[in-house]
Amino acid sequence: MAYRESLGLPGDPDGENLHRAPSFSLLPPSLEVPRAEAGPEVHRFRVPAAAGSAPLRDWWAxxxxxxxxxxxxxxAAGVPFAAAAFRTVVEALAELPVRVLVTVGDSGDPSTWSALPPNVHVERWVPQQDVLVHAAAMVCHGGTGTVLGGLAAGVPMVVVPQFADQPDNAERVAAVSAGIGVGDGGSGAGHGRGAAGRRDPRAQRAVLPEGSGCDGRGDRRPASGRRGGQLLGETHGC
Structure with missing residues (x-):
């Protein structure tokens, strides 16, 4: 409030002006929680897509x-309780008849994942757009950048939220049929590990849709993947 007054503006101790001011948003309208009543104007924009994608290395022979x-x-991958949940997720995926590419972030160490079977490959970082063009599904924490990447690529998502905006993003991904949410997120190791349940049948169906021999591209994607691409086709103002 003191800063506002120093600029000659009236005080606003409850921050009400923030709810009345126009805003910018990267999100398509349907990914936001529906408003009960009209609010201030929202200007929507997109970050320009990267030009093309690099070939994905064949780590699976x-x-x-x-x-x-x-x-x-x-x-999230570097937060202890979220890292524990992530390892549980990867161990569950390793049991399925799929190729799994895991990225652990700059703070992660791929060498600590050496006990996994050969269908799982771990890297610190791979450009997301290079992976998603080949992916049949993505299992993620629900960070906004990751979710928008999944929507842009039309890849169905299994979202295992941990904290911050992630539970809300998981809820909206499920609400618009772009994937499913598993667990409610949490701020402790026990809750995070529980959210990553090893045998959730919804998650297995999302990763391996019935009759799937798909490679994650074209109309052979599950309906949730096609829906994700449609969402980012909504009208955006810049």
Missing amino acids: NDDAPLVYATFGTV
Whole structure:
């Protein structure tokens, strides 16, 4: 309030002006929580897509099983309770007949994942757009950047939220049929590990849709993947 007054503006101790001011948003309208009443104007924009994608290295010796991309981003993957949940997620995926690419972020160490089977490959970081063009599904923490990448690529998501905006993003991904949310997120190791339940049948169906021999591209994607691409086709104002 003192800063506002120093600029000659009236005080606003409750921050009400923030709710009345126009805003900018990267989100398509349907990914936001519906408003009960009209609010201030929202200007929507997109970050320009990268030009093309680089070929994905063949870490699986010509295996043509569906590719599942598993990531908890660059921040959550380094938080102890979220890292424990992420390891549980990856161990569950390793049991499925899929190729799994795991990225652990700059703070992660791929060498600590050496006990996993050969269908799982771990890297610190791979450009997301290079992976998603090949992916049949993505299992993630629900960070906004990761979710928008999944929507842009039309890849169905299994969201295992941990903290911050992630539970809300998981709820909206499920609400618009772009994927499912598993667990409620939490701020402790026990809750985070529980959210990553090893045998949730909804998650397995999302990763391996019935009759799937798909490679994650074209109309062979599950409906949730096609829906994700449609959402980012909504009108955006810049």
